[in-house]
Amino acid sequence: MRHWIGCFVKGIRIFGEARGGWMVVAMASPRLLLLVVAVALFLSSPCHAIYEDQVGVRDWHQQYIGRVKHAVFQTQGAGRKRVVVATEENALASLNLRTGEIYWRHVFGATDSIDALEVSMGKYVITLSKGHIVRAWHLPDGALLWETRIHANLGFNLGLVKMPVDIDDDKINDLLVFSGSFLTAISGADGTLLWQVDAAASKNIFIEKVVLPTEESKAYGVGFYGINGLALVEIDLKTGDLSELKTAETAGILSTDHLHVTKDFAVALHSDAENLVVALINPSSESLTLVETPVRSLLTNPGTTLKLLSTKLEGAISLSSDDQTVILAVDSSSGKLSLVERLTGAVTVSDSLSVLDEKHATAMIEFSVEGNAQNVFNLRVHGTDFSDEIQKETVKLPSHRGLVQKVFLNAYVRTDRSHGFRALVVGEDDSLSLLQQGEVVWTREDGLASIVEATTAELPLERDGVSVAEVEHDLAEWLKGHIMKLKATLFLATPDELAAVQKARLNLADKTKPTRDHNGFRKLLLVLTKSGKISALHTGDGHVVWSLLVPSLRASYGGPAFVPRKLLQWQVPHQHALDENPVVLIIAQADPGYDVKSALSWVDAHKGTELQSVKLSFPVMRVVSIPLTDSSEQRLHLLIDNLRRGHLFPATEESLALFLKYKENAYFYEVDDADQKMHGYGMKDLVDPNLVDIKEGYVFETEKLWSIVFPSETEAITAVVTRRPDEVSHTQTKVLPNRDVLFKYLNKNLVFVATVTPKNKDVVGTANPEDSTLVAYLIDTVSGRILHRISHPNMQGPVHAVVSENWVVYHYFNLRQRRYEMSVLEIYDQSRLPDKGVVQLMLGQHNSSVPISSYSPINLEVKGQSYYFTFTLKSMAVTSTAKGITAKQLLLGTVTDQV
């Protein structure tokens, strides 16, 4: 429900105090992701701290775009060679084709997906968003030139076609947008609407595809006619006039998933996958001619899951079934189908690329050999009728890139005037690589644009005798390094040599050492991405230390694919830090429709290898981290399933014995967004271990202890925020200027909930200040007691909040004043007021060693204050330090991607 997208990773270093320092690495994203991992230790020497003037200086900054879904090459002319890409994270970017660097990048809103991408006149990038917004961007610098909104039917096939005509005589060819029944012509120069027709109203056709025949100023719109027919309409591009509908029907019902259309024919598949229907487009004939071919006459074993692929091929179609891909050639005059190629295994076919007058080329990438570190792929480029093989190359990709998911083909002229081909491939881990002459020219780790969750791990300790930071291995290399440095100082070095010297210096620098430092500033940042890949980034310079496409989470034939959900610290060795590595646990959810509902995978955080994995027969709804570890320092976790039973991991006798003692104190809560409720649960009895599969953990029954029902007419939950479970508070009191003492109410089970008026929750600009209210709650999740409730009239979300120690800071919008506000609530325990003196604090009734019970009566004082705050926030976090001494700082990520 909540999905995290990160489009760039930012590192910020902020200074620490003289005795101790801390470092913050924050990652932000267009949607929401500012995860702060800040750790500090007491230091012995102050020289390791960061100085005040280094505050806010950025350590490193990486920009990503996400999984590419459309790519258009711009290699013609004398300008810089580039490729324009649109991604599934709603980013539009222009990349340098030589290096893969981003020339410019725009990240659209979360709902502003890019449906089509074209480059017009060699200098305009045209995008179609959600079928009704057409934008033109200036190719060299990415400036927005114009934006037009048009009528559209949402949820239908969409497309953008560059028309070969110029309707408004401005020397720039115009554009045609089709979305469902609407056909719209807009000016290529300024986006003015030229004409619009509703094909459904006038001709009763929902257009699936528009193709341009060779003759001028005409186009064909092809769509389904009822459930068992195809229809074609001729469009006059100059005026938008539609000709009479040509229709043809078949006996069976057609599958409406996909319709393959080229300028000579259209191909559809029957919904029972028994017959293929080819409709011949003949401008002279009165009606459509349909040719039906049984699939079984072409394929001996068509499999069970036959479907048409949406690849745009010229003179051919591609079908997939089970684990095979079939390419069938279509005879454009008779409609006869013939088998061209049948490929088994993982194969990806590119769209047909028009090369030279009527000639086309198509690329296929086949997976050939699985290696230990590298996978081998065959890249084949076929000519027009698939009979000849123009180019064949073998490419090696690192195994953590997985299989190739998408391929975009581009042609270039070699030095010997022959045609060469290069391919842009999207890996299983959402990375983007350019292949040319059998080599990987560059690779972008664009999976890092969609980070699901992140955590940190300590780097390995520097062992005696093994200096990991040693870079010079022999005398020759040492000499070479020094000569290069000399050259650099004498300004004789080439840029490449300069870069090498820079790199060597960085390697020598403390910051980028791959070992643990004295203060714990250097860390590994473990990030789990949407594609099921876990990567470790070094906090010093952000380089990827290791990557793993988690094997047990990959889709296998006949099994479900897994969507990664959570990344948890499983084992953090303190006593065994020298001989044991930290381990993280990945929890993933399976695609619906399978017996397996979720999967667990344990990954070694130093080596980047999967240690173990388990497939579970229950979905994991939430995870409770128990503050207990077993003798091997594995943390106990309780996974809650959909029946609200707790499954204890690790499933060992030892952890069971530990947990049985702790059971009384184990509680968890859930937030029901749909019903606007919150429920709390406590643990009950252990289900007999003989009755359950012990691989799925020891099972505990739970009981519902409390419910809070928010009035659904007036309140809708918008934010639920808790304290960091590992947060440390240094002091339990606050001393006022008059030497009075206030006791902080430090409750680990405190949760902050914000609700807003539901009808104004999502729609911007419709809210009326009079009937908008934001209500803030502080709730104890053990007893379900509402500790404080305060309403803010005329306020609206989005709400960003941070809970730390005994305070909450939240950020919201003031509708009446039309600006953002921030409020802070501080909670103090009044029941301890008699213990005001220092001696009483240490020895009195409520000293710090007395446990606090959620079931004891409470007497709280909540102090609140509000402030105007002009920035619009995307995320909010608070710094934390090892001992909690350093003053806390709020980190605010603004919409302009500043911290």
Added chain:
Amino acid sequence: MVAMKRVVLVFVLVAAIAVCGVVSFQSDELPEDAEEWGLVGEAPPVIKTKVAEKVEAEAEVEEDYSDGVLSKAGRKGARAASGAKKITFPLEHSLGDGKFEQIGTFTGILRTSGVESGNERQVITKLRLARNVMTTAEKQAFENLVKNDGFYTVRIPANLIKPRRKQVLASVKARCLAAANLKERFDLFMEQGNLIGVGYAPIGDCSYPRPQVFPKDYAFETLIVAKGNEQAPRLGPRFEEVVPLRPGEKLVEGEEGIKVVVEKTFWQKYWIYIVPFGFIVINALSQLANLPEEGQPGQGPAINAPSQRTGGSGGGRNRR
């Protein structure tokens, strides 16, 4: 000399009268000023009224609690006509087995206001609980709960006016309740006749380890507190930029909201005092103007003095 003294005396007198006049005026103005200054440091008046309301609500409930479980039907009937209505809703409990049974009935007064203005507000006050007597089986189940250190759970419908499916739950360790001799406290968080959450707790401390004691007689003592109507103070309009103020204008937050008030100039405010003072001064001066006729002889030497001095200086020159 006497005349001079007189002049000074008259002036001091007049000045004293004038100052006295200003002082008495200031004492009139002070309270308003003080309130204005008080606002800077203190919470705006909105919150004061809210706190007062909350205290009132609590006080009412406490009073109800003290005078026991009794319904005064006659008085309530009279209230119903003036927008108040008696409502009842059930209290259910579960003794650890997950099954809920009704164990008592809450009664309260529902006050509805602002129906005509379309800004309807509903407040439930005078809440009290009539608990049913526990059966032997229930007592047994409760004792089992105390033995097993289980949870005693209560349930109240979320919609207090028209109880429906949605229920609010709260639990407490049965041992805590037994240790507190069945003194219980309900903190009801309500908003417009909806119950959001209920804090259910025994009256008394209940830290771990919890002793195993059984209640002597199953007589519950109930305290009910209604909560949850606190409103955040509105931010002061001092940062207001939407309406730029002209010099002399200031914003005043009154009952009808914030409005711009043009501040009076000094003259507009104080003319009523300055004009009489002016008259007095003019009168005094005109009296002074009449006085010199008496003191004419005293001026002789004064007139002669310059000639003497001139002579003296001439003598000086002569000596040169």
